[in-house]
Amino acid sequence: MNNRQIVLDRLPAGDKLAPDHFALNVGERPTAGEGQVLLKTRYISLDAANRAWMQGATYRSALEGGQVMAGGGLSEVVESNVGHLKPGDLVFADAGWQEYAVLQGKTLSKLPDLKPETHLLSVYGIAGLTAYFGLLECGQPKAGDTVVVSAAAGSVGSIVGQIAKIKGCRVVGIAGGEEKGRWLTEELGFDAAVDYKSPEFKRQLRAAVPDGIDVFFDNTGGPIFEACLFAMKNFGRIACCGALSQYDGAPPPHGPRGIPGLIVTKRLTLRGFVVMDFAAQNDQALADLQGWVASGQLKVKEDIIDGLENLPSALIGLLGGENRGKRMVRV
């Protein structure tokens, strides 16, 4: 029995990720041993972090060439040798880019029955929880605050901005292109959008936050981070979620100006986080997110692409800013 897989054939060495870094492989479908479960992949999540894992060790060890590409997704239990999972159950699994995978059952837990099930990967998955904890725990927004989010049209950013609106903040999204900006303001209720690709970016940003920024939720790092750093108000908070601008290509030779001088004079707090750090509070977060989705205050945007073979182009496109909302591949 076959198991189609996408292998990370070779690591990009300082160059941009391209289709020829990957290869399609047809392996043997594995079987579940003691304490294990056999999973069939339904949806694979695409995330900028996938690219960061190729650069070196992060919160997971660095990827190596020749392995099945790493990635998390929504999988269905096919065979189970553990008591708490039975065939048909859905789990979130670090199963890689392949049709079937065998994992230790103790690392998995059954997901709730929710429709559409793709929401388990978007608003009720890592993206939604990252937005929730990063904004509320690290950003500490108060009603009336000006909140700026970078990569605002992405899976996390689009939710960050909407939660900030729910909390009574004025919200400015940074995204590439006027069309994305219109989507943020007209569909998602952002107060303003700024186009980082415009030569007028810095001026646009200043105009959008005339009194400065209270909370900056940063997904990008680089020049966007620097521009927002200079626009922070005293006692502002920066939630450091990612550094999308730094993942695809050679690492930048220098960091943003103003560090640490502006942190001191503006008395800023910068806090980095990874969503797993807040796992103990997941129940409350999911209850809030479900309530906001049910009431229509939080709109869920998903970008679903069909076919395992399209995973490489889906990731490359995400790194280029193609997607709106949560991108995933249906296997």
Add this chain to the structure above:
Amino acid sequence: MNNRQIVLDRLPAGDKLAPDHFALNVGERPTAGEGQVLLKTRYISLDAANRAWMQGATYRSALEGGQVMAGGGLSEVVESNVGHLKPGDLVFADAGWQEYAVLQGKTLSKLPDLKPETHLLSVYGIAGLTAYFGLLECGQPKAGDTVVVSAAAGSVGSIVGQIAKIKGCRVVGIAGGEEKGRWLTEELGFDAAVDYKSPEFKRQLRAAVPDGIDVFFDNTGGPIFEACLFAMKNFGRIACCGALSQYDGAPPPHGPRGIPGLIVTKRLTLRGFVVMDFAAQNDQALADLQGWVASGQLKVKEDIIDGLENLPSALIGLLGGENRGKRMVRV
């Protein structure tokens, strides 16, 4: 009646501070109007921040050429037109580099009677309070933590390291030269010292913190900041107190590498602060500091230079790392 003053004759424009940026001026001694007090300067505090004020607006507006050089110090009330101050009282005053100054009385409060009175400018003044609040509030050290402090032989750093020892931490000081390092370990009880001027600096640092840094109290910014950033443990805290390496000369074209990437993957918290932010807790801080000085756990090092005319060279020398402990000029 005369009033000798040091005037900041012209601002250094991207060059290093030099004696010819200053001029000695003999003005008229002012008199106190309604609600005002006439102060006679006893000691003027020298601080790296004095130089930062010349670069642009910080927590105070930027200095301008032609003005009496700004600076705080210990002054004695000579004439008073306010009820809460009488001749002979000591106050901490932002009186500038001059023998006499008139200030609004409501901005001043009488200092306690302490001997030696210079301690009011060192351990019980801005230096001691900065060390106390920056370490304990922003650094959040726990017993057993590894604490690293830059500019460790300076007025703030020398107290930071000693408070960290009192709190049961392992303490590594970064200072220039082996002699300062010996002073930190042999006299002040630091566990180790690292010489940032050595070509082996990074290797020395790694060897001194084999398991990484829990708390970094940063006074310098620049390459020292970057080296410590890369050596931080997960969930480490960086107290951003100053950026001494960036003050004297042209502003650096770039910031440290690793920002914000390492903040995310290591889940760091960076917090900038200015001592005034914690004024509401000054009583507790002073009580603790006095207790530690009385018990001999906290050694106070002061570097007192005589003569108003020596203020420029005293500041220039401080920026070059001449001093150990709190530098001040007796007027």
